[in-house]
Amino acid sequence: MSRCLSSCSLVAALLLAAPPAALSGDSGTPVPPSLTAEQDHQNMMDQLGIRALRPGPSGDEKAPNHANYDEALANPCAGIPDPLTMADGRKVTSAKMWRDERRPELLEAFSRYVYGRVPAALPKVAWTVVAVDREMIGFTPVIAKDLVGQVDNSACPAISVRIHMTLVTPANATGPVPVLMMFGRAGVPAPREPSAEEFERINAAWKALLVQQDPALRTVFEQHPAWQPTKPTPFQFPQMNEDGDPPNTWQLVAAGWGFVLFDPASVQADDGSGLARGIIGLANGGKPRGPEDWGALRAWAWGAGRGLDYLETDRAVDAKRVGIEGVSRYGKAALVTMAFDERFAVALVGSSGKGGATLLRRNFGEAVESLTGGEYYWMAGNFLKYGAAESRFGTLHPCDLPVDSNELIALCAPRATFISYGIPEKGDAKWLDHRGSFMATIDAGRVFTLLGAGGLDIPGDYRSAQMPPVNEGHLGSALAWRQHDGGHTDAPNMKWFLKWAGGLLGR
Numbered sequence: 001m002s003r004c005l006s007s008c009s010l011v012a013a014l015l016l017a018a019p020p021a022a023l024s025g026d027s028g029t030p031v032p033p034s035l036t037a038e039q040d041h042q043n044m045m046d047q048l049g050i051r052a053l054r055p056g057p058s059g060d061e062k063a064p065n066h067a068n069y070d071e072a073l074a075n076p077c078a079g080i081p082d083p084l085t086m087a088d089g090r091k092v093t094s095a096k097m098w099r100d101e102r103r104p105e106l107l108e109a110f111s112r113y114v115y116g117r118v119p120a121a122l123p124k125v126a127w128t129v130v131a132v133d134r135e136m137i138g139f140t141p142v143i144a145k146d147l148v149g150q151v152d153n154s155a156c157p158a159i160s161v162r163i164h165m166t167l168v169t170p171a172n173a174t175g176p177v178p179v180l181m182m183f184g185r186a187g188v189p190a191p192r193e194p195s196a197e198e199f200e201r202i203n204a205a206w207k208a209l210l211v212q213q214d215p216a217l218r219t220v221f222e223q224h225p226a227w228q229p230t231k232p233t234p235f236q237f238p239q240m241n242e243d244g245d246p247p248n249t250w251q252l253v254a255a256g257w258g259f260v261l262f263d264p265a266s267v268q269a270d271d272g273s274g275l276a277r278g279i280i281g282l283a284n285g286g287k288p289r290g291p292e293d294w295g296a297l298r299a300w301a302w303g304a305g306r307g308l309d310y311l312e313t314d315r316a317v318d319a320k321r322v323g324i325e326g327v328s329r330y331g332k333a334a335l336v337t338m339a340f341d342e343r344f345a346v347a348l349v350g351s352s353g354k355g356g357a358t359l360l361r362r363n364f365g366e367a368v369e370s371l372t373g374g375e376y377y378w379m380a381g382n383f384l385k386y387g388a389a390e391s392r393f394g395t396l397h398p399c400d401l402p403v404d405s406n407e408l409i410a411l412c413a414p415r416a417t418f419i420s421y422g423i424p425e426k427g428d429a430k431w432l433d434h435r436g437s438f439m440a441t442i443d444a445g446r447v448f449t450l451l452g453a454g455g456l457d458i459p460g461d462y463r464s465a466q467m468p469p470v471n472e473g474h475l476g477s478a479l480a481w482r483q484h485d486g487g488h489t490d491a492p493n494m495k496w497f498l499k500w501a502g503g504l505l506g507r
Helices: 009-017 037-048 095-115 196-213 217-223 248-254 278-284 296-311 329-340 368-372 381-387 405-410 434-450 491-505
Strands: 050-053 125-137 140-151 162-170 177-183 258-262 317-327 346-350 388-391 416-421 479-483
Touching: 037 050, 037 381, 050 381, 095 296, 095 329, 095 381, 095 405, 095 434, 125 162, 125 248, 125 296, 140 248, 140 296, 162 177, 162 248, 162 296, 177 296, 177 329, 196 217, 248 258, 248 491, 258 296, 278 296, 296 317, 296 329, 317 329, 329 346, 329 405, 346 491, 368 381, 381 388, 405 434, 416 434, 416 491, 434 479, 479 491
Parallel strands: 177 258, 177 317, 317 346, 346 416, 416 479
Antiparallel strands: 050 388, 125 140, 140 162, 162 258
């Protein structure tokens, strides 16, 4: 029997209740039923024995349950986990001990309690270049390759996963170039358009076809001889970054980098109702997740890794110098990618908040309870336990988490990791807890230092270190911090990232 049809009481019941049209896909194989996000969330709570969750705080400061923004109340826990102390109490004293013992221990804990496990055996991905275009990005000629990675779905044909990414490299490069993979929408960025003569042929063919379908249109075209069905795209000035600099893609190719536009939604939907589809659904045969199964953040990170698999085969790319970038939820995904996949050489982590660089234990703005509620599907099912108000195991709180984001950042060491934020006044909301990310970055620096890469050049520990002024970059080591004076974006930090990363990567 196909894994797609494996027995599961909930799925079986929903299949029996489903209308006939929902029971077969194009291949004739049964289509797993989709739960709503609310149904899936409740199913996970039932598996865990959770009867009620604590509600997350409101972002509206006038609401009765508004988030805390009082720094005096922001640190309710006794401390944060020590990345350099083993679970059995032994201190990590060498790079070898970190690599052989502590790093695997932390990866296991994050997989079990926070982000979920990637299944041991996943289907292969076959990449196809579907289009190649010679374009201009700003003033730099480039070659754009639009790619689709077809995931083998022979075990469950009803679920199809086609990973979409676009690789852009400078056309005049004399050798392989470093590449920054950026989470967001994929697609050829500046398609080369037909020439004036080609537009004339296209319009003549369009008019002939329209007249063939409706002969009366011949008179319309005779009355409007200058009108054409298609026209060249009018020139538009580029949308400059908040700081007045050219767009990030312009800066990258002008600096001799390539970039990848990687679509996370083509790997896994950004919604709890999509967990029966995408790579998570395909791996589970359409069944609901178990408590340790991966969430969307880990799935997006897995997809980025499969994109890197392709980049390792492309001669235009220096696969040893590939970076990962994202903002907001994609900033979380970029940090998770960097932590779990050591092939990525550099990361630009923008405004990532809870579930990213911000300490989960902090009571400031967004809370763990925010993630166990509406954004539960980003995380492992087990993560819901830390928002439990009533359950068969009692009550757990963020202070009970065995790991925290200082250790997630530490897992990136000694590779180049840039933590970026904007300011609330421009839209990078207080909700993100900028200080909580700074505290985590300071503490993670001890691991970077142990591994010879250096932490932030700021005195003090995570509690006492003073957060730098806005626009003051600390870019002197492999661990970098800079809060720019823009909004919910990392664009004003791109020029600083390129200079910093270029120096570390030998550009």
